[in-house]
Structure formats: C-alpha cells, structure tokens
Amino acid sequence: MHTPPAWPPIDPDRANPAGPVLVVGGAGYIGSHTVRLLEQRKVPVVVLDNLSTGHREAVRVPFEHCELSDRAAIAKVLAKHQPCAVVHFAAKCYVGESVTDPAKYYRENVIHTFHLLEEMRAAGIQDLVFSSSCATYGEPTKLPLTEEHTQLPISPYGKTKLHMEHMLADYARAYGLRFAALRYFNAAGASQAGDLGEDHDPETHLIPLVLQVALGQRKEIAIFGDDYPTPDGTCIRDYVHVEDLARAHLAALVRLQEGRAPILCNLGTGTGFSVKQVIQTARKVTGHPIPVRIEPRRPGDPPELYSGGTLAYDLLGWKPRRAGIEEIVRDAWNFLSKHREGYAH
Numbered sequence: 442m443h444t445p446p447a448w449p450p451i452d453p454d455r456a457n458p459a460g461p462v463l464v465v466g467g468a469g470y471i472g473s474h475t476v477r478l479l480e481q482r483k484v485p486v487v488v489l490d491n492l493s494t495g496h497r498e499a500v501r502v503p504f505e506h507c508e509l510s511d512r513a514a515i516a517k518v519l520a521k522h523q524p525c526a527v528v529h530f531a532a533k534c535y536v537g538e539s540v541t542d543p544a545k546y547y548r549e550n551v552i553h554t555f556h557l558l559e560e561m562r563a564a565g566i567q568d569l570v571f572s573s574s575c576a577t578y579g580e581p582t583k584l585p586l587t588e589e590h591t592q593l594p595i596s597p598y599g600k601t602k603l604h605m606e607h608m609l610a611d612y613a614r615a616y617g618l619r620f621a622a623l624r625y626f627n628a629a630g631a632s633q634a635g636d637l638g639e640d641h642d643p644e645t646h647l648i649p650l651v652l653q654v655a656l657g658q659r660k661e662i663a664i665f666g667d668d669y670p671t672p673d674g675t676c677i678r679d680y681v682h683v684e685d686l687a688r689a690h691l692a693a694l695v696r697l698q699e700g701r702a703p704i705l706c707n708l709g710t711g712t713g714f715s716v717k718q719v720i721q722t723a724r725k726v727t728g729h730p731i732p733v734r735i736e737p738r739r740p741g742d743p744p745e746l747y748s749g750g751t752l753a754y755d756l757l758g759w760k761p762r763r764a765g766i767e768e769i770v771r772d773a774w775n776f777l778s779k780h781r782e783g784y785a786h
C-alpha cells in the first residue's frame with residue numbers, strides 16, 4: 442500500500458512558484474492553459490514553441506520560436522531568459538500515428554527531450570515538470586489505475602513517454618535534476634473564459650469531434666466499437682479538465698522549488714465515462730441530436746481506463762475541482778462556438 446509522504450500540505454490554488462518559468466510547448470493545448478494560470482498568478486513566464494501544432498494566438502507572454510532539434514537555439518533562449526524552472530509539454534501525442542511513424546515519436550519525444558535536458562544541465566537549471574501519460578501503463582491488469590500498476594506501454598507513443606520518465610530518473614540520480622512526471626488521463630475541456638481550448642489539426646479526440654457534429658461541421662460521430670465488456674458496450678475514459686491539469690503544474694513547480702522530488706503521479710478524476718455517455722452529455726449541452734455511426738474498434742484501445750488513489754493529493758494537494766463531464770463538455774462547447782474554425786478564425 443502507498444504511504445503518503447510527510448510533506449507539509451500545499452494548496453494548488455495558492456501555489457505561486459518562483460519564476461521565470463520557461464514553458465516548452467506553451468502554445469499547445471495543455472501548455473497554453475498552464476501559461477495562462479502562471480500569468481494570472483503573476484509568475485514571470487516565457488514560452489518556447491515551434492508552432493508545429495501550437496497556436497501563436499494562444500500566447501500573450503514573451504514568445505520564442507524555437508526547434509528542439511536545434512540545441513544552440515535552446516541554449517540561447519535559456520541564456521536570454523534565465524529561467525529557474527522548465528515545464529515541458531512539447532511532444533507528439535497521437536497513439537495511432539506513433540504506430541505507423543515511430544521514428545517521429547522517438548525523434549521528437551525522446552531525442553528532443555534529451556536536447557532540452559542537456560541544455561538545462563549546461564545552464565544549471567534543476568527543476569523540470571514533465572507531461573507524462575497514463576499510456577505508460579499499457580493494458581490495465583487492475584482498475585482503477587494507480588501509480589503502483591506496472592508500466593508496460595503498448596504503443597510507441599506510450600513507450601516514448603516511459604523512456605522519457607526513465608531518462609529523467611537517471612538525470613535526477615546522476616546530475617541532481619529535480620523533476621515531476623505527471624501522468625495525464627484524458628485532457629479535455631477549455632478555459633472557463635472561452636479564449637483557450639483544444640484546436641488540433643487533424644482532430645482525433647472524442648469531445649471536440651462530437652461538438653463539431655453539433656456545430657454542423659461533421660455529419661455524425663463514429664463510435665469506435667460498441668461491443669466492449671462495459672455497461673453500454675463503449676470505451677470508458679477518465680476525462681480531466683485542462684484547467685485542473687494546469688493547477689497541478691503550479692503545485693508541482695512549488696514542490697520542486699521546495700526541494701521535494703521526484704514526483705511521479707497520475708492526474709485523473711477517478712471517474713470514467715463511456716463514449717455514449719459523452720455523446721449523450723453533448724446532446725444535452727448543445728441541444729443538437731448528434732447522430733452516431735458504429736464503427737469497428739480502434740486498434741490499441743483498452744475498454745476502460747480511469748485513475749485511482751490519492752497520490753496527486755498527497756504530493757501536490759491536488760484534486761480536480763471540475764470533474765463533472767457536463768462542465769467539461771460545456772467549457773469545450775463554449776470555446777468551440779466562439780472559435781468555430783479554431784484559433785485562426
């Protein structure tokens with residue numbers, strides 16, 4: 442059984458890390474929400490992004506356009522802004538694509554993270570918060586998924602995230618890196634203000650796709666399998682509000698700055714919702730009938746994934762505040778109705 446550490450309590454809503462904080466991938470979905478929260482807490486923050494999938498419109502703090510393949514450019518950014526901590530979101534994150542093009546995932550996730558770590562080491566920057574994933578666990582043998590579950594990822598995506606966790610642990614032992622690896626479940630929702638949200642091209646995630654049907658941009662939503670061993674036959678996932686994820690990063694930064702590391706924990710709500718439940722919620726929120734089409738199962742999709750345990754609370758004082766699927770879908774709908782074509786329009 443897990444024994445909570447004897448760390449003093451921390452409140453993620455009052456956690457104000459020291460800055461400047463460099464957010465790598467800060468123009469992306471989860472990154473931009475974290476940057477916004479740092480800004481709101483008056484923490485100096487700089488974004489480094491290559492805009493391959495991120496959006497310049499989502500960033501209003503100092504911005505550095507930089508490729509992580511270019512070590513000299515990373516070094517220049519670090520020398521210019523002198524960050525005391527880094528939050529690293531930049532990665533490729535499509536499970537299916539990682540199967541057909543693993544080289545892209547090993548290069549962009551593993552090698553580029555190595556570049557960042559090396560330049561941080563050269564610059565004497567010790568603290569790193571890293572986006573890991575529940576995909577590092579692979580097929581669950583036991584639910585809910587707690588941090589004690591074996592990590593046997595099945596997709597190249599999950600494997601690269603696990604390689605990166607291992608790299609961080611080795612750097613911590615050898616070079617004194619202090620890191621937090623936060624294993625997200627299904628990030629979803631959008632900022633309550635409606636100005637930040639999910640805008641991927643191509644979009645593959647369930648909630649935005651369902652809402653695009655409600656907007657009339659798609660005819661129907663494909664349900665990938667309705668014959669799973671779940672109550673309604675569709676896959677169950679743990680959807681966690683992107684603003685809740687952002688809160689956890691600030692608490693993790695504070696913990697690292699207190700010298701408490703390493704931190705490895707799940708970020709989920711502990712409650713799963715099926716694909717059909719998500720669609721039903723979207724019908725209620727949008728008032729649109731949202732037609733469906735049943736398709737075969739998507740390869741590599743486990744029937745159920747949801748987080749368990751209290752480690753994120755024990756380590757970071759973190760509990761999701763906005764864990765209702767209706768609130769998550771409502772915020773995503775608010776963003777999408779204001780940005781029908783994404784940030785560009």
Ligand code: UDP
Nearest residue numbers: 645646647650663664665676678716739742
């Ligand atoms: N899904 C679906 N139709 C879609 C997209 C996703 O039925 O068009 C299902 C998918 O099989 C999974 C769940 O919705 O069970 C969440 O998928 P998503 O791609 O949003 O996130 P993932 O769990 O793959 O990270």
